[in-house]
Amino acid sequence: MAKMHHSMIRALDEARSISFYEAAFGLQPCHRMDFDDFSLIYLRNPEDDFQLELTVNKGREEPYDLGNGYGHLALNVADLDAEHARFKELGFNPRDIKQFDKDGKKLARFFFVEDPDGYKIEVLERFGHFA
């Protein structure tokens, strides 16, 4: 049976992205493949077998067009408030914490943040379906 292995996004500045993903989520490079025109860098943390792949096209300076189709990568954390405060302190400019309720019961609690290329990332409280 098929198993999800990674999600790929194109990044302009390898060092900037690696620094962000490590500080924000503990993701670190675990594998790379270098070709003449581009590099592929795979990030993971010990909690995950799923990986985030960065494609860096050498010499590219023009920001990527993020479109309106792809939404976000979502990660869950144990202590959402602590992470939100930590992100603020790191200067990552997280949006406000929001909560989805249904019939007075909490469904989800989360905030959004953007990576250095502007890709949206959802940080979810480890709760309910998002545990």
Add this chain to the structure above:
Amino acid sequence: MAKMHHSMIRALDEARSISFYEAAFGLQPCHRMDFDDFSLIYLRNPEDDFQLELTVNKGREEPYDLGNGYGHLALNVADLDAEHARFKELGFNPRDIKQFDKDGKKLARFFFVEDPDGYKIEVLERFGHFA
């Protein structure tokens, strides 16, 4: 520590996307949240704790702009040739199988396919870093 939970893409036609992801990868809806203007549908298979989230905005008919930043979701499979043949038979129009080598040794073997909204998906042989 943060754990990757899902990746979200916007889809035009819920039934069409669910049908594709189930036939192609055995992913099935495991959770949904319905709101006035949109629905969120989470897909997974028994191999995965990572999920694919579909956002369906009600009444939207205009195709999404996929941009050039987001690349793909990648899944691995045990028998790449068999899956390639099966995808062809299902009319999914998979691209040709390709292989990355380095110093005469296989690094990766894969093909690409598109989902009903045109999002690229990489199907990898379960091998090496992609096992």
